[in-house]
Amino acid sequence: MQARYIVLCVLALSLGACSKFVDLSPISDATTENAYQSASDAEAALIGAYDAFQQEYYVWDNINFTDVVSDNYYAGGDNPEIFQMDLLTYTPVNSRLFNAWSQLYTGIARVNIILEKVPGITDPKLDVNNRKEQILGEAFFLRAYHYYQLVKTFGGVPLVLEPATSSDPGETNKPRATDAEVYAQIIKDLEFALTRLPDTYSDDASVNKARATKGAVNALLAKVYAQKSDRDYNKVLEYCNAVTSSPAGYQLINYNFLFDGNHYNNDESIMEIQYTGGAEANYGPQLLLPPSVSGDTWRKFVTPSQDLVKAFDSEKDVIRKNASILFENVSWTDEYWAIGGGSVPFAYKWKSANGWASTNRQYLFRLGDIILLKAEALNALGRTPEAATELNKVRARVNLPGTTATTKDAMQLAIEKERRLELAQEGQRWDDLRRYNRAETVMNGLNEIDLRNNQRVDYKMTKEKELMPIPQQERDRNKQLSQNQGYN
Template sequence: MTTKYIFRYALAASLAVSAASCKKSLDLQPISDATVNNSYNTASQAEAALAGAYNTFVSSDYYIWDNTYTSDVRSDNHYAGGDNPDFFQYDNLTLTATNSKVYGDWSNLYNGILKANTVIQRVPLITDPSLAADRKAQIVGEAKFLRAYHYFQLVKNWGGVPLVTVPVTTTDPADINTPRASVADVYNQIIADLTDAAGVLPDTYGDASVNKARATKGAANALLAKVYAQKPDRDYNKVLTYADAVISSPAGYALVSNYSDLFDDNHYNNSESILEAQFNGTTIGNWSPSLLLPPSITSTTWRKFITPSKNLANAFDSEGDVVRKNQTMLFEAAPWVDEYWSATVNGVVPFPYKQRNLVNGNSTSRQYMLRLGDIILLKAEALNALGRTGEAATEVNKIRTRAHLGNTPAATQSAMALAIEKERRLELAQEGQRWDDLVRYGRAETVMNALNETNLITGQKVNYNMTVQKELLPIPQTELNRNPALTQNPGY
């Protein structure tokens, strides 16, 4: 062999070696994504995981506007609009398991729970000394509040649902096909989480823009009051206890003096607010007003997606309630046909008006996640249920006075119960409360089947065919397909 050959072999060998020495190259780490191993180690990462959990309030369809569908459109307060047949199923009480909104909402809520579960599991393990022990406990408390808030939505809407309290780490069907828990078990979990949260959360963090953005002790107590009222074996003593805890909280919750201040977009994080989702209208914007507000505000002429009902308008009118009606609906000529308000184009139609800010298709308007007006009426409900009708009237009148209405004429316990139901309807319309109220009072069937709504296009009276079974939503068909351990709700 000559040197020429040796040179050639050497060249070839060096090329081969350089190509083969790539073992390290195989261990690539994500560039634009973090991993579970490097995301939960420091104090700021703990706060980021928590912020991610709160993000569900501002990013999920459920909290942006679907809760208005599940509560106000499904009940007698509003009609569906727009062009999606799935949405009309809420209005007509013809919901099916394949409804895309039902599936989307179920998914939104469980995604929120995953984020909360991740905080609850990971944050206690963080050893970063800059994460103080009390802040660590608060973070877990805030996450537990969020988990309880989401499970409360689930149990109200679907009944007993799978109870997942730890983030999954495998895809083994045995680990992820969680069967439904009982309604009682879900409520027990909610109450346990809220009790823990109330124990560690402060009354305030400082500025109102923080106090209303985060879960506080007041928020945990307010939600406990709502939970004890809504659960099947309700406990009005507990409702009273927790409502009072909110009302007398050192956080200083107080009704705003003008009802319009609640919705005029100049009084965010006001004294009546206990918790509200925070938007800046650009990077974190609320898009639902662009789908709901009239053409004069949105400058779009397509049909909007929710329309206040004639029945709701009548309810305001029968009470002479101008203040709250004007904050709830805005009448305007609509360049389309509305089957309940106008059989011809350009008839006058009401539009939802509680969220009314809109700039470049985006909004800073928000929904109250919890507000004092609700808790005061809940206190009235508890007092009346406990036979203290006179004290209940006092609470109801606080709300009525602000709405420029006279004292409630209701004197008996049963009349007071109905008066409170109606007061809640007028005070909290469009705020995702009505359906729960009807179900809680056992009046969903009576009220819905008594409705007299005529479709002006067909000329037919709408038959809602409300049944007890329709109080719950169907378990989404897609979820049933994915999880064979689930069972459908009766009637679907």
């Protein structure tokens, strides 16, 4: 897919204060020196790098890998490989794993070309407003973001930091780095980006929310320091505070506005994928939305679980439930909700399918997530009353009373549940369960009944299943790749 990210004229092409926008075609696989000679070449290469966000992993497989594998959603649909995600029976030959691996490394390869080529471009237009350094900062952010997806999904992965110069397996096949080494590289890339990126590029939110900014870097740093095994909650708090106090002015908005399709690039958004329709549309909503919205009659994917619906109801969380889930009568059998047809819930944070060409989108980062991560950090640091203050900001905006949790342990569970309800269908749940060391307890404690046989589903969750297996197709190509424990 050709990316056509809107690029601010003052940043890309002009010496003046131009506020118009231009479309540039991406350079995604340049192989010759003369492909990187001008400012326009650099901008086109960067657009090609951002285009990775329109690959299937970022369209909806990130939801399969984080929400469907968790207690939030069933697979729905009819894809055996997604059923494996749902039932925690995924194997190294699951092609969705290889596709995700390949797409993420393709994104990294595009960035590596930018980091090699752009420093040598002498076009004076890149000196305007320090644009060359900004491009490099954006590129380092993108590489860090892709590696973050890889390391939290697979654990340690090969660190590829330069463009390949030959097809010789001796050069291209690298062993796995440790997860600590991958996280260290992510942090290094983000620290480089933080010193080169602005809080905002202009007064236009469609630019500020589309591109890497200081806010996006600080948000990712907070997540990285929380997610890595030797987590540092002082650092998490530092970077969360940098987001909440940003000159960009992020603030919580009406929860319904986040997902109604009419208020994207809002004040709560830190960064989001800019689906604008046409060639730059999102096909994901067509896969999830019910017949009344999609116009289809086939069974849809990513079905909200009985346990998720009960979690909303237990809190009397009407606003977020209605923004996240839509019930509708269907003719097909759903093994958890209705045999032979009946009322079935649908994932509803996307509202419009538009014939496979939706402008609905995912948030890469938004403030509600960061406020709850800040609450988590404060609680972990023994500052539980302050954690309650942050948690209650998120609850108050959906008309819920303040938390009743007063102890550190109770507060952690309250924050975990709040994140579940706040961020359902946003690709966070599996990361949260792993971070809290609760994946086994939660998954093995579920009471999900398969209505076809009236038997409780046994997820047989183990510590090893917290990570996905390294794709066998990649291991066949690269004999230096070891497999994750628990997989053949």
